């Protein structure tokens with residue numbers, strides 16, 4: 001109510017005078033009420049849902065902490081973009097959708113398949129470049145795929161997955177299913193023409209697709225404010241008359257609810273939704289990033305709203321799980337990660353001749369030969 005009385009300019013002035021930058025960010029975008037609803041909030045979901053959120057986000061976190069260490073030991077090479085801090089984006093969307101829905105994302109792509117149930121060993125093996133990896137060791141960190149989980153990658157070219165995400169949704173409509181596609185992209189991707197072309201066609205054809213901008217504030221070292229005149233990115237969808245909303249994506253419940261609503265719209269035949277997930281990555285862009293574009297204080301502010309700790313607090317405060325049950329989950333996740341590393345370590349490297357397999361060939365072009 002306070003915020004409906006005051007204009008945006010006054011709002012920001014008051015914020016900068018009285019409040020911390022973290023809170024200011026959420027209030028500026030009208031989400032203060034929601035963002036304070038953490039551990040004290042009502043229990044809205046089942047025990048199983050909280051359990052799943054906690055376990056799946058913890059697996060994402062621990063898996064990537066390990067991947068970061070292994071990178072330091074040069075077991076993992078090349079690029080490696082960690083999702084640490086952003087886990088609620090994947091976990092909340094996964095719990096809101098159905099098994100047959102289609103997924104696509106950019107190169108920060110280890111956590112989503114982990115949440116969808118891809119074998120952590122196969123993902124770790126892919127990071128190692130081993131033949132048992134999800135992409136037979138040929139894709140590495142940025143190209144995790146899992147057809148069995150309807151996870152269509154893992155794409156390194158910024159924005160390239162957006163028209164493909166649209167196509168995945170279009171295919172479902174064409175085949176007459178009730179499935180949809182969900183297409184994740186970073187804030188940097190919305191400056192690509194492909195984003196705008198895809199939004200236009202998605203709304204024109206009422207395609208069952210959910211576009212998600214994971215706005216973590218930065219594209220490499222460039223902040224949204226330095227690269228975009230419109231910095232409330234969900235507003236970009238409004239020019240295509242797409243229902244478009246900001247979401248506090250440090251909170252898994254908020255993510256779940258927003259995606260659930262978007263999915264209902266898509267399955268009813270009303271077409272796309274654009275969601276701007278306001279999130280944050282704790283680590284650098286990739287593995288070598290001096291992070292001169294932000295302060296340590298800024299990172300710490302976001303850690304105070306950590307998505308996993310928010311769920312843990314809800315679970316503990318409301319006695320959804322016992323201390324012992326929480327410890328069991330932590331031990332299970334630790335073992336899953338250790339097993340994944342062992343599997344990757346012991347797996348064979350691809351053979352030289354494998355370089356000529358799974359590539360486009362003339363005789364059955366455009367299909368990939370097994």
Ligand SMILES: Cc1ncc(C[n+]2csc(CCOP(=O)(O)OP(=O)(O)O)c2C)c(N)n1
Nearest residue numbers: 108156157158186187188189216218219220
């Ligand atoms: C077409 C294209 N241009 C430039 C790059 C180099 N590049 C790699 S990641 C990146 C930043 C993208 O940032 P964002 O979309 O916000 O995703 P985030 O890394 O924050 O998840 C850039 C410019 C690229 N991969 N593709």
Ligand SMILES: [Mg+2]
Nearest residue numbers: 186187218219
């Ligand atoms: Mg970004």
